[in-house]
Every structure is written in C-alpha cells, then in structure tokens.
C-alpha cells in the first residue's frame with residue numbers, strides 16, 4: 212500500500228453509507244464488517260466510540276511476521292511525515308523484521324489492530340534500556356494509519372498491551388513521546404493511566420525545527436509496591 216493511501220483511504224471500499232460526517236470519514240478508510248471481538252468488554256470507552264461511529268470493533272491480536280509489510284508501511288508514513296518518531300529514514304522491511312524478531316525473542320509483546328484482515332495499527336513493548344537492572348521496565352510504541360485516528364483504536368491497542376505486559380511480570384511502562392505538540396499520543400497515554408514525568412526540551416531536530424520529548428510513565432500490576440518474585444539482585 213502506498214504511503215499516501217493511509218491519509219486518503221484510497222484502496223479501501225466503504226460498506227456503510229451514512230450522512231454522519233465521522234462515519235463517512237471512517238468508511239472511506241476501511242471496510243466495516245461485523246465481526247467477533249473477544250476483548251470488547253475490557254475496552255468500554257473505545258468500544259463506545261466505535262459504536263457511535265457505526266463500526267465494528269477491530270480485532271486486536273498478536274502480530275506475526277505476515278503483518279510486517281503493513282506495519283512497515285504504517286511506520287514509514289510516521290517517519291516521513293510525523294514527529295512522533297525521531298527516525299529520519301524509514302527502516303526497510305529487513306530492518307523491521309530484525310526489530311520484530313529481537314522483540315519476540317526477548318519476550319516482549321507486539322499486537323496489531325486488524326479489520327477484515329487488514330492491519331490498521333500496531334503497538335509493542337520493548338526494553339526501556341539495555342542494562343539489566345531495567346529488566347522490569349518497558350517502553351511502549353503505538354502507531355495507527357492516519358485515516359483512522361481518534362476512533363478508540365489506539366486505546367484498545369494500548370490497553371491490550373498493558374494487560375499483556377502486566378501478565379508477563381513487567382512493573383513499569385514508559386512512553387517517550389516525540390513532540391510536545393503530539394496531543395494524540397499524550398491524550399491516549401493519559402487515558403491509559405500514564406502520569407506526566409516531564410519534558411526534555413529541544414532534544415530532537417526534524418523538519419527544520421527543534422522537537423521536545425515528553426516522558427510519561429505508568430505502573431504495571433503491583434508496580435513498586437512489592438518486590439518481584441524470585442529476584443534478589
């Protein structure tokens with residue numbers, strides 16, 4: 212899929228015609244078909260948004276290597292046109308595969324949101340820092356196709372990711388958000404219970420301007436209220 216098709220919705224066919232402008236915007240982006248949703252009860256707010264828009268809830272499922280072409284295209288758009296990531300050159304499929312395998316082999320969760328088999332977003336956790344004392348802390352990433360922002364899908368991905376990280380025993384999740392003007396990312400992390408830690412001003416330079424990073428953090432599971440089991444160091 213071409214990069215521009217993410218913004219225009221080109222390549223997707225609407226199935227629902229409705230006078231509601233928000234529905235028209237979404238219908239131009241993806242097919243809408245009723246489908247089973249295993250996790251809908253866990254994401255009442257996101258589900259409410261989708262119902263209001265007259266669309267079925269996307270499937271949130273673990274990513275596989277077959278999803279990497281779609282993931283690579285979504286990220287390519289974010290690198291080329293956005294300030295959420297400070298990468299300047301989109302990673303090629305081989306590099307995205309290397310990154311995916313490194314996360315999978317390291318025991319980190321990686322999810323996609325898919326509608327009718329089409330991947331429209333993804334989220335994963337990875338190591339916050341490589342030194343071993345950081346081993347209970349993860350850093351998260353979440354990206355969607357631009358055409359489907361603000362439909363509750365980022366929230367669903369994040370809540371699934373948080374639940375899985377808690378199940379795997381991680382205790383803290385950190386978001387390093389590119390650009391203090393990134394209201395979508397700050398908003399979805401706030402809604403997921405992240406607290407604002409602070410801003411590193413002007414640490415990035417992209418598209419001819421200085422960019423901040425915003426640090427947000429959320430405890431996972433028992434957080435720091437208990438010690439991890441079977442750990443002495």
Ligand SMILES: CC(C)(COP(=O)(O)OP(=O)(O)OC[C@H]1O[C@@H](n2cnc3c(N)ncnc32)[C@H](O)[C@@H]1OP(=O)(O)O)[C@@H](O)C(=O)NCCC(=O)NCCS
Nearest residue numbers: 295353354355360361362363364365366394395396398399
């Ligand atoms: C950040 C991103 C994943 C959010 O996903 P999304 O599906 O658009 O967000 P949601 O619809 O799930 O929003 C959930 C909540 O977050 C907040 N939020 C989302 N977008 C917002 C915005 N633009 N302004 C303010 N708050 C916002 C709201 O509280 C919202 O709940 P509400 O709609 O009931 O008010 C998505 O916008 C995206 O892919 N952005 C570009 C890449 C990026 O910035 N990734 C994050 C890297 S750290």
